[in-house]
Amino acid sequence: MALMPVAEALARVLAHTEPLAAVATPLADAHGRVLAADLPALRTQPPANVSAMDGYAVHSQDVASAPVRLKVVGEVAAGHPFQGAVGRGEAARIFTGGVLPPGTDTIVIQENTVREGDAVLVNEAPAKGKHVRIEGLDFKRGAVLLAKGRRLRDRDLALAAAMNYPTVPVHRSPKVALLATGDELVMPGGAPGFGQIVYSNGYATMAVARREGCEVLDLGIAPDRVAETAAGVRRAREVGADILVTSGGASVGEHDLVREALAAEGLALSFWKVALRPGRPMMHGRLGAMHVLGLPGNPVSAYVCAVLFLVPLIRQLAGRSDVVPALETARLGCDLPGNDERADYLRAVLTVGPDGIPVAIPAPVQDSSMLMPLAHADCLLVREPLAPAARAGERCAIIRLAA
Numbered sequence: 001m002a003l004m005p006v007a008e009a010l011a012r013v014l015a016h017t018e019p020l021a022a023v024a025t026p027l028a029d030a031h032g033r034v035l036a037a038d039l040p041a042l043r044t045q046p047p048a049n050v051s052a053m054d055g056y057a058v059h060s061q062d063v064a065s066a067p068v069r070l071k072v073v074g075e076v077a078a079g080h081p082f083q084g085a086v087g088r089g090e091a092a093r094i095f096t097g098g099v100l101p102p103g104t105d106t107i108v109i110q111e112n113t114v115r116e117g118d119a120v121l122v123n124e125a126p127a128k129g130k131h132v133r134i135e136g137l138d139f140k141r142g143a144v145l146l147a148k149g150r151r152l153r154d155r156d157l158a159l160a161a162a163m164n165y166p167t168v169p170v171h172r173s174p175k176v177a178l179l180a181t182g183d184e185l186v187m188p189g190g191a192p193g194f195g196q197i198v199y200s201n202g203y204a205t206m207a208v209a210r211r212e213g214c215e216v217l218d219l220g221i222a223p224d225r226v227a228e229t230a231a232g233v234r235r236a237r238e239v240g241a242d243i244l245v246t247s248g249g250a251s252v253g254e255h256d257l258v259r260e261a262l263a264a265e266g267l268a269l270s271f272w273k274v275a276l277r278p279g280r281p282m283m284h285g286r287l288g289a290m291h292v293l294g295l296p297g298n299p300v301s302a303y304v305c306a307v308l309f310l311v312p313l314i315r316q317l318a319g320r321s322d323v324v325p326a327l328e329t330a331r332l333g334c335d336l337p338g339n340d341e342r343a344d345y346l347r348a349v350l351t352v353g354p355d356g357i358p359v360a361i362p363a364p365v366q367d368s369s370m371l372m373p374l375a376h377a378d379c380l381l382v383r384e385p386l387a388p389a390a391r392a393g394e395r396c397a398i399i400r401l402a403a
Contacts, residue, residue, distance in 0.1 A: 003275035005385070006308065006343050010324070013309050014268045014290070019319035020172040020242065029155050032213050032318035033170035039146040042164040045138040049100040051076075053131040056091040056113060056120055060128035069116070076101060091120055100132060107131035124385035139163070152319055176209040176310075177241035178202050179219040179232040181258055182248045182297065185219070188281050195370035200371060201247045201302040205295065209245075209401060214312045217241065231262035232339045233287070237265075241290055242317055244309060246283075258294055259269050261282065267292060275385060277342045278368035279305040298368040304345050304380065307399065308401030327382065328399045333361030334384065344383035345372045348398070359379050360398050377401060 004012075006062050051057065062070060070091040076082045078097030086103040094100070094107065105128060110123040139145055145163060147155055152170070160168055172205030186192045199221060206216045219235055222228045236244040246258050259272065262285065269285040272294075276282070278301035282293030293310055295302040307325060314381040315323045331353055346362040353359045358382045363373035379398040390396065 003273050003280070003342070004271045006127050006276050007282070009274045009282070009310060010312060011092040011136060013313050015181045015325070016272075017291075017313065018281075018318050020174060020317050022169045023172045024167040025170050026167050027161055027165065030160075030168050030170055031154060033152055033173070034149050034170075034318065035065060035146060035150045036153065036169045036171050038148050039160060039168065040142050040164060041139050042141065044136045044141045044161055046133050046135060048135050049105075050133050051094045051096055051098045051100065051131060052133050053107055053109045054095050055107045055109040055131065056122070057082075057086065057094045057098075057100050058091045058106055058108055058122070059086070059088060059104055060106040060126075061357075062089060062091075063106070063108060063122045065127045066125040067089050067117050067121060069121050072115075072118055072120050074101070081240050085293045088218075091122075093120075099362070105129060105132070107250065120384075122392045134157050149256050149319065149321060151322075171216055171317075173213050173214045174209075174242040174317040175217065175218055175240060175315070176206075176237035176245060177217045177239060178206055178209075178245045178247065179229070179236065180247040181224065181229055181232075182221065183224045185221050185248075191203070193371045199302075201295070201297070201299045204299070204303050205245060205247065205306050208310060208402075212311060213318060214243075214314055221269070222289045223334060224257055226257050226261045226264065229257055230264050233261060233265050235290075236292060237287060243291045243293060243310070243313060244287070245306075246292065246294045247302055248295075262287070262292060262294075264312050275306070275342045276304075277344050278366075279308070279345075280342070282309065284309070296368075299371055300347070300368040300374050303374060307380065307401070308345070324397045327399060328358070328379075330358040330360040330379070330396055332390055332394050333359045334392050334397050339383045339385060339387040339391045341385050343385050344387075345383075345399075346381040346383065347377035348381040349376060349377050350400075352399075358398070360396060 073090045074092045076080050076094040076098035081099040082101035086101045092101050108122050114121040134245045184196050186196050209216050219232045221230045267285040272283045274282045282305045285292050295305045312323045348360040348362040350358045362381050379400045382397040
């Protein structure tokens with residue numbers, strides 16, 4: 001199978017992928033989730049004319065010729081409306097959030113008054129309606145304030161609560177299962193034998209998935225045997241994973257058995273091998289409704305492919321509109337040679353240039369096994385296939401990595 005361009009591979013991953021079903025989710029758990037339906041306000045806010053300040057509720061005509069003395073006939077606190085009406089020549093003591101009594105239309109702030117027993121002396125005449133939050137000032141019942149497809153931010157949750165929603169309909173969070181393969185892998189804290197390495201790929205991949213709001217299931221490490229690998233695949237289907245991510249075993253060696261195990265389970269392969277560096281042996285297919293992403297075994301390759309393919313797939317399933325990681329403009333921090341037929345995603349650190357534009361400085365060695373340059377990187381510097389040689393200071397494209 002020929003190498004597939006990155007854009008075509010991503011299009012195949014996302015093809016015929018609809019957002020997951022809606023679930024009613026408590027507001028406290030809805031941050032970052034995507035609305036599956038419009039939210040019309042269930043109430044009017046404020047539901048009546050209320051005071052914006054502590055002071056006295058009055059009729060504007062009674063204070064037009066201040067100073068004037070008014071009789072105080074009651075008190076209004078938030079949540080405790082005045083029982084009755086305020087007549088002409090009268091006032092009611094009122095506190096912030098209190099409902100204006102009938103017969104009043106204006107608030108005189110307490111700093112402009114002097115209390116005299118059961119009367120109040122108003123020293124300044126406020127304009128009619130001053131310091132009053134009118135009914136519906138914020139929103140009115142029935143108005144759609146949060147639209148379908150919106151990813152809920154912290155302040156959106158406050159609005160939804162004010163609209164009187166205890167739960168909201170959001171798209172279900174994807175469930176991601178991760179299966180590593182390889183006789184050479186040893187868990188961190190173990191004692192690697194000669195020729196073995198400590199398993200690292202999955203920790204970054206699982207963190208990426210969790211950062212994107214997924215439920216993650218770690219299926220552990222399967223040895224290089226078809227039966228055990230196939231058993232891990234079946235386990236992912238049994239738990240209802242929306243995405244199975246395999247790590248390693250997707251290359252061309254005699255011990256790279258993931259494709260064989262997946263084929264035995266009925267995988268419909270959409271591609272294998274992508275024209276990118278690092279990450280050439282990237283694979284995608286479907287087992288029924290479950291997506292399968294076969295990430296390369298080299299840790300940097302696995303991470304880059306997770307950024308380029310796993311993140312967009314998760315976001316599309318979650319109903320987000322910002323599916324593909326954004327490309328930003330930067331300047332090269334060094335000369336780069338011309339590129340070959342594969343797209344390059346170079347690990348780079350960022351500094352700020354004198355013109356305020358970020359400067360991307362790629363690591364001097366870009367080996368796909370090297371985790372230290374990846375851990376120190378701020379971005380992936382994107383070099384398109386067959387890109388000509390470029391000089392320091394020229395514009396380039398980057399994908400920022402999550403902090």
